[in-house]
Amino acid sequence: MQEKLEKRSFILSLLLVTVAFLLLVKPFFTPIFWACAIALIFYPVYRYLMGRFPNSPNAMALLTLLMCVVLLVIPVLVVATSFINEAVSLYQKVQEGQIDISKSLEQIRSAFPRLNTTLESIGVDIEVAKQRLLGGIMNAGSIVAKNAIEVGQNTVNFFVMLGLMLYLTFFLIRDGERLVNLIIHALPLGDAREHLLLAKFAEVTRATIKGNLVVAVTQGTLGGIIFWVLGLPAPLLWGVLMTLLSLLPAVGAALIWFPAAIYLYAIGEPVKATILLAYGLTVISLVDNLLRPILVGRDTKLPDYLVLFSTVGGLFMFGISGFAIGPLLAALFLAFWEIFMREFVHPEEFLERPKPKAD
Incomplete structure (x- = not known):
């Protein structure tokens, strides 16, 4: 009885000290x-x-x-x-x-009258939306400054x-x-489980950081170059923004280059707009469609939709570091459930398989 009490007291003290250290x-x-x-x-x-x-x-x-x-x-x-x-x-x-x-937004409205009609037909007040957009842009600029x-x-x-x-x-x-x-x-999790989890941690961290950074830097660089070639203002600024947004799968850099193409059409620059639109749909998007599944999804063994949701969720929770932490948590979540299913739900299958090895 005394030994059991001492052991429990020690475990409780260990947990308290660990929590205090983490804080x-x-x-x-x-x-x-x-x-x-x-x-x-x-x-x-x-x-x-x-x-x-x-x-x-x-x-x-x-x-x-x-x-x-x-x-x-x-x-x-x-x-x-x-x-x-x-x-x-x-x-x-x-x-x-x-x-x-404000003048730029008016040019876009004048260039696309059908868009105004469509927005009004679904109950969107264009003037209110314009004021909110202007306020959002000014607030964003103020926050950056x-x-x-x-x-x-x-x-x-x-x-x-x-x-x-x-x-x-x-x-x-x-x-x-x-x-x-x-x-x-x-760790008291069992060596086989710990090897699997640590191997998964290393695998996902390497794949996510290297893969996402390669894709993001490539897309941002290509976007900045085309902005510079077309003579658009602040190409480095927009290139870096495309790099940051490229951390989001599927949409990413298109949030910058597509509105820029629309704006060029609106101000009477159809050649530049067409070049930017074609370049974005082919060159920039092709980088995301080809490299991301190879560098991120394939190595992390995560479905594309889970990479997207975990990346966005990670960015909301952890800031810029979330693009790596989000998929990592998702991969560990799947790894823990895989261990649970194999050992506790279907233990006979687990016994038949070789134990995992760390890299």
């Missing part, structure tokens, strides 16, 4: 997550380097981290800075009247978080294999 590191959730993700992506590089120089784990981990900074961190910082500068500049032009959004100022004011906080992420990434790269074995040894 302690909660403010650092984003850098911790990205440190784990980057370590997973670049770990094969570290393993290759260790094969060449097996007696220099610290130096090889540091070299791998430097490659990560050069290939990933610096380009993201440069593009983000340029994006903020262009967004603030565009917002200032709208405020100063150099860009008249305000956040840009806050980013400047919180530069120290940003670089502290970046430093913590890189610091943790170094240790995860160097000691990743040992930490994984420690987790498997500590």
Whole structure:
């Protein structure tokens, strides 16, 4: 009886200390997550380097981290800075009247009279919709400008978080294999289940981040190039927006280039509009239709609709990091239910199958 009481007390204390520790590191959730993700992506590089120089784990981990900074961190910082500068500049032009959004909307209305009739027939008040759209655009611009100022004011906080992420990434790269074995040894889920879940975590994280980023950057770059070729304003701004929106499967970059094509038709630029529309439907959309199933859906073993819903849900819950966290949670959800079905509902099938192995 005494032994059972002591064991229960210890388990309760363990849970309380664990919860307290999780609350302690909660403010650092984003850098911790990205440190784990980057370590997973670049770990094969570290393993290759260790094969060449097996007696220099610290130096090889540091070299791998430097490659990560050069290939990933610096380009993201440069593009983000340029994006903020262009967004603030565009917002200032709208405020100063150099860009008249109201006039542009009137041009669209005049160019598509049947659209006005259709909207009015279904009970849409065009003037109210116009005012709401104008208000939404101004609010969005105000938020971007305000956040840009806050980013400047919180530069120290940003670089502290970046430093913590890189610091943790170094240790995860160097000691990743040992930490994984420690987790498997500590968790009371059974080694076979833990190997399956950790393998799924690594597989989905790599596929989601690498796949989504490749698709998003490709679509955003192609979109920015065509905006620049056609002489549209702020091509870098729209290219970055297309990159961000491309994280959403199915729709993505079309939320930018399609309205832009409609606007070009409205202002009397049918050649440019046709080129942009054809380019968007073929080149930009083709990237999404070809690459995303190969890089994301096939590797994560998730249906396209589940990738879409989990990505959108992740973005709502976790912000920009949600494009990776959402599909990861969906994959773990399916993995847990697969284990439950095989072991508790149909255990005879589970016994006949070989146990899963981690990568």
